[in-house]
Amino acid sequence: MFRGFATISFYADDMAAARDWYIELLGMEPYYAFPPPPAAPAYLEFRIGDDEDELGFIDRRYAPRGAANPPGGAVMFWHVDDLSATVERLLAMGAIEYEPVTPREAGFTTASVVDPFGNVLGVMHNPHYLEILAARKGE
Template sequence: MNTSSTQGIKTVLHPVSDLERAKAVYTALLGAPPQTDGPYYVGFEVAGQHIGLVPGGGPQGLTGSLAYWHVPDVEATVAEMTAAGATVKEAAHDVGGGRLVATVIDPDGNLLGLLQDR
C-alpha cells in the first residue's frame, strides 16, 4: 500500500565551484536575487520552486544536480522505495526548520532526494 504521494520536484541543488559567479548567473536566469545568501548555501525561491547552490558539492559531496521530490512522509517513502529495490544513501534527518531530507539510489544508480516539510 502506497502511504506516500509526491508533490513533485520542487527543490533542486546544484554544486558550484565559484559561489559568487554562480549566484550572478542564477540571479540573471531567475530574475530575482537569492532569499538565502550565505557562504555555504545560496537559495532562490522562484515560481514555487527552490533552487539551491552549494559550494564544492556541500556536505552531500554532490558532483551533479540533485532534485528533491517533496513527499508527506519521508520515512514511509524511503521504506517503500527500499522495499521496491532502492538503496538508502542518506537516511532521513532534520536539516533545520522542521525539514526532513533523505537520499536514495535507484537500481540504475540515480540519486533521488526526498524532502518533507513539517
C-alpha cells in the first residue's frame, strides 16, 4: 500500500522569507513555484536528498483548518551526515530547539527544531537509512 515518502508540506505566513531561509539551509533554489515568478508564490517545492524527496511550502492562507496550530503532532525526520553540526547550523539560522539531540537505541539519534515559520523540522542519524543507501550502491 505505502510505496514511499512523496512530499511533506510546511506552511508559512511569509513565503518569500521561507523560500530564502530554506535556500540558505539547503543550498539550492526551489525547483517549482506556483504561480510562477514574478508572481508571489502560494506554493514552493524543493527536491532534496538521495531520493530527491519533496519539501513543499504552502502559504498559510491555504492551510486546512487546524493546520495553523502551534508546533506538534507528527515529526518527519531527515537523515543527516553530521547531526550535531546540522543542529548547530539550524539554531544559528534562527530555529528554536524543539527536542535536543537525543540518543536512542541501536545507534539512532534524533533532534528537532521549530523553523522561523512555526514548522517542526526533525533531523537524525539513522543507521537503517545508511544500510539501505549502501545496499542500493551495492556496497
